[in-house]
Amino acid sequence: MAKKALVTGITGQDGSYLTELLLQKKYQVFGLVQRSATDPFDNIRHLLDDIEIIVGDLSDSGSLIRALQQSDPDEVYNLAAQSFVKSSWDIPEMTGDVTGLGVTRMLEAVRTVKPQARFYQASSSEMFGQVAQTPQRETTPFHPRSPYGVAKVYGHWITVNYRESYDMFACSGILFNHESPRRGYEFVTRKVASTAAYIKEGLASELTLGNLDSKRDWGFAGDYVEAMWLMLQQDAPDDYVIGTGENHSVQELCEVAFGHLGLDWTKYVKQDKRFMRPAEVEVLLSDPSKARKNLKWQTKVSFEKLIQMMVDAEMKRIVEMRAGEVPGLPRA
Ligand code: NDP
Numbered sequence: 001m002a003k004k005a006l007v008t009g010i011t012g013q014d015g016s017y018l019t020e021l022l023l024q025k026k027y028q029v030f031g032l033v034q035r036s037a038t039d040p041f042d043n044i045r046h047l048l049d050d051i052e053i054i055v056g057d058l059s060d061s062g063s064l065i066r067a068l069q070q071s072d073p074d075e076v077y078n079l080a081a082q083s084f085v086k087s088s089w090d091i092p093e094m095t096g097d098v099t100g101l102g103v104t105r106m107l108e109a110v111r112t113v114k115p116q117a118r119f120y121q122a123s124s125s126e127m128f129g130q131v132a133q134t135p136q137r138e139t140t141p142f143h144p145r146s147p148y149g150v151a152k153v154y155g156h157w158i159t160v161n162y163r164e165s166y167d168m169f170a171c172s173g174i175l176f177n178h179e180s181p182r183r184g185y186e187f188v189t190r191k192v193a194s195t196a197a198y199i200k201e202g203l204a205s206e207l208t209l210g211n212l213d214s215k216r217d218w219g220f221a222g223d224y225v226e227a228m229w230l231m232l233q234q235d236a237p238d239d240y241v242i243g244t245g246e247n248h249s250v251q252e253l254c255e256v257a258f259g260h261l262g263l264d265w266t267k268y269v270k271q272d273k274r275f276m277r278p279a280e281v282e283v284l285l286s287d288p289s290k291a292r293k294n295l296k297w298q299t300k301v302s303f304e305k306l307i308q309m310m311v312d313a314e315m316k317r318i319v320e321m322r323a324g325e326v327p328g329l330p331r332a
Pocket residue numbers: 008009010011012013014015032033034036040056057058059078079080081082083084098122123124125174175176177178179184
């Protein structure tokens with residue numbers, strides 16, 4: 001019998017790669033999608049014939065219970081969230097409700113309908129925030145620096161609490177930044193890759209960014225969804241840090257992206273305080289040794305290859321846009 005998985009946040013970057021992986025492994029996949037006035041299916045259009053969409057929302061418990069009843073899953077991947085850190089200062093209450101309390105609603109739905117289902121929570125390196133030690137590992141204390149980070153700390157601990165309280169198979173993956181051509185346009189890697197391509201093609205003249213000094217441990221999203229799946233295949237539930245163990249600054253990101261197109265980034269990049277954050281996470285660096293040892297997980301795509309892949313995808317998109325095959329690019 002095929003295993004069944006329920007994926008929240010299926011229309012997002014990770015949801016799309018995870019669904020591809022699960023379909024490859026012959027799972028029956030159900031995706032929770034929130035109601036939208038516009039088309040949210042860009043990332044998963046190629047998968048729509050092979051999955052079942054369930055309308056629901058992390059702020060609506062009844063819809064989550066019905067999603068559990070309809071899908072009767074063996075595994076639940078809770079990827080849905082208000083995931084853009086910068087916006088979490090503009091909409092802190094909504095971020096707390098969806099990204100934080102939404103995890104409790106999902107766990108309650110699982111406990112009520114299918115307590116034996118295995119549960120994955122999408123936790124984040126943003127929980128480390130103002131880091132207490134470097135590199136960060138599973139035991140590093142949390143000090144979040146944004147309403148998003150605070151909400152994720154709540155989501156992490158409620159997942160641990162349901163594991164300890166009800167003996168549920170609940171895991172928290174503490175994932176460091178992971179990117180791809182399917183990343184939202186407002187995140188810095190996609191913003192840099194798409195604008196560099198626009199500049200190359202004469203469609204833009206400059207790129208406006210915030211803090212160029214912050215450092216992130218950036219990996220490829222396609223590698224990271226494999227770690228999510230592996231966590232739910234273990235004998236016992238646990239929490240894992242997932243990252244590359246290497247970090248780079250936003251400036252280095254610009255150097256690689258513009259350099260790949262034969263451009264000098266210093267001629268085009270400007271700074272604007274509109275893109276600065278009220279409190280910044282300056283440096284993140286993972287220690288993924290537990291995942292390497294227990295899950296036998298390893299990242300496969302280097303930072304340079306990742307950024308080049310993203311820039312190439314943007315150049316291809318411009319060709320398709322000019323041919324009228326895809327609509328114009330939204331701008332961050
Ligand atoms: P995205 O922002 O691409 O996707 C978020 C998904 O959540 C979208 O499908 C979105 O739907 C959905 N969603 C938002 N609000 C609700 C709601 N109220 N009810 C139901 N669905 C909702 O995120 P990623 O794919 O990049 O990340 C996946 C998860 O992993 C997130 O929880 C994120 O916080 C976390 N994470 C991500 C990291 C990364 O580097 N990418 C690192 C660490 C953690 P819609 O398309 O309609 O907006």
